[in-house]
Amino acid sequence: MMKEKHGYIRSIDVAEALGVTKPSVTYTTKRLRENGYITMNKDGLITLTDLGMEVASRTWNRHKLLTEFFMRLGVDEKTAREDACKVEHDLSxxxxxxxxxxxxxxKQKYPDGKE
Structure with a gap:
């Protein structure tokens, strides 16, 4: 989402968007790099690898579907989005x-036919 909005992703932008400290993002980006999910250039710009994009797409899809589900239950959109963020990673x-x-x-779960 950040890349689409700004054209780039920086640690400071991630920290601000998530409401966490920059050291927290630094620690997490190090782990993501070590596990092959992202790369960072010399200017600190973050890029998802193919593996990272696959995980991000799956998580984003979960987020959208959970948000829709919560809204169908009668939850307002803002709360539904916030709650989807809380459960999308941990839900089995x-x-x-x-x-x-x-x-x-x-039918909407994997619109491109991939799991």
Whole structure:
């Protein structure tokens, strides 16, 4: 989202967007680099690797579907988005699939046919 909005991603922008400290982002970006999810150039600009983009796309898809599900339950959009952020990473695939089935969102789960 940041790349689309600004054309680049910097640690300071991530910290501000998430409401965390820059040292927290520095620690996390180090781990993400070590695990092959991102690269950083000499100017500190962050780029997702193919693996990182795959994980990010899957997480973003979960976020959108969970937000929609919460809104269908009657939760206002702002709260639904905030709550989706809280659970999208920790929710098991089994529970996520059950939510999709229950809310008739299964067809939207992986629109490109990939899991």
């Amino acid at each position: 695939e089994k529970t996520f699939e059950a939510i999709c089935r229950h809310a008739d969102l299964e």
